[in-house]
Amino acid sequence: MGLKISALSVGIISALVLTGAGLGVYFGVFYEKSTNGDTTIVLTLQGSSTKNYTLTDIKEFNNITGNAGYRKSTGTLVGPNLYRGVELSTLLDDVGGIDPGEELEVVASDDYKVVFTYEMLQGHFPAYDNVTGDYLGIGNFSTILAYEMDGDNLSPGDGILRIIALPTGGDDYYSDGSLWVKNIVRLNTIPSTSWIVYLYGITDDSVNKNTFEAFMHLNGGENRLVYQVQEGERLNTYEGLALWRLIAIIDGGSTDTFNDTLAATGYNIILKNSLAETVYLDIADVARNDSYILAAEKNSVFLSGSDAPLRLVGSGISTLDMLGGIIEIWLDF
Structure with a gap:
């Protein structure tokens, strides 16, 4: 047996x-x-669920390749290089996707963080000429988590993973370097962080971050204005709306229509920040004038620190009057 x-x-x-x-x-x-x-594990992705990924895991997703480059805030152009990676939207779908009321927090290995709004993830960023670095307008990009450059791993300084903005539709323009976050280790979907700016005039109202951003992108971004400011060695690009468009909300005209009749009678505009600093402007200068801009973004990323939520910029004002941290707008009759 x-x-x-x-x-x-x-x-x-x-x-x-x-x-x-x-x-x-x-x-x-x-x-x-x-x-x-x-x-x-090279990446943790947190959405409706949380998953860890090895580099092998990431390479198993559908990938995209293309040439891309960027403009530093100093004006230096970097690229083009051939990148391979995975669209952020593809990765996010693996943990339940991202909703319009959410944002994506991108975290680097040194805990440096950049927040991409839902609208930014659609790939609408300022575009720059790949030879001169001149601003060209709003371009269309795919936002990619790249793991390969020119047929090899990313350079040591870039880490294993980095964000790149790849132009779509056969275009060869560059994006802003502030979007190209290096050494990515974590992506978190988070509730949209909002702010409110209060408006006081014939009627009182307010505008929040989501409304402001939506207005910037309305009708293909026709309201969106861009202004570049040389600040030390950096040429920073600010994006926002003309001040007169916000005044139109509270000047007693029909909804969102600027009241030219009231403007002709004359009044002052007072901008205030959280430190009680103020700037006074004459409506005669500001009326339907796109050179007075309330900027919400700097180098394609929403303002932070003392500049947030809005900063006054534009060719119509001096550098000293470019007030940051604006939280109130008053019409003074």
Whole structure:
């Protein structure tokens, strides 16, 4: 009897060893998919669920390749280089996607963070000429988590993963370098962080971050204004709306229609920030004048620190009057 059991055991083991699946089961090393030994987590993605990814995992997603480059705030142009990576939207779909009321927090290995709004993830960024660096208008880009450059791994300074903005539709313009976050280790979907600017005039009202951004992108971005300011060695690009468009909300005219009749009678505009600093402007200068801009973004990213939520910029005012941190707008009759 003992000999029969031994023979049966040998037969089963032999059958298992002779098949790939059997070999895995017998030695306890069967996997649903091969990881080629890659067990190093390089990215954590948090959405409606949280998942960890190795570089091998990321490379298994549908990838996209293309040439891209960027303009530094100093004006220096970098690129073009051939990149390969995964669209952020593809990755986000793996954890439940992202809703219009959410934003994407991009976290680097040194805990540096940049927040991409839902609208930014649609790829509407300022575009720059790839030879002169001149501003060209709003371009269309795909936002990519890149893992390869020119057929090899990213350069050591860029880390294993970085964000790039890849122009779509065969265009070869560049994006702003502030979008190209390096050494990415985590992506978090977070509730949209909002702010409110209060408006006081013939009627009182307010505008929040989501409304302001939506107005900037209305009708293909026709209301969106861009102004560049040389600040030290950096040429910073500010984006926002003409001040007169916000005045139109509270000047007693029909909804969102500027009241030219009231403007002709004359009044002052007072801009205030959280430090109680103020700037006074004459409506005669501001009326339907796009050179007075309330900027919400700097180098394609929403303002932060003392500049947030809005900063006054434009060719119509001096640098000293470019007030930041604006939270109130008053019409003074």
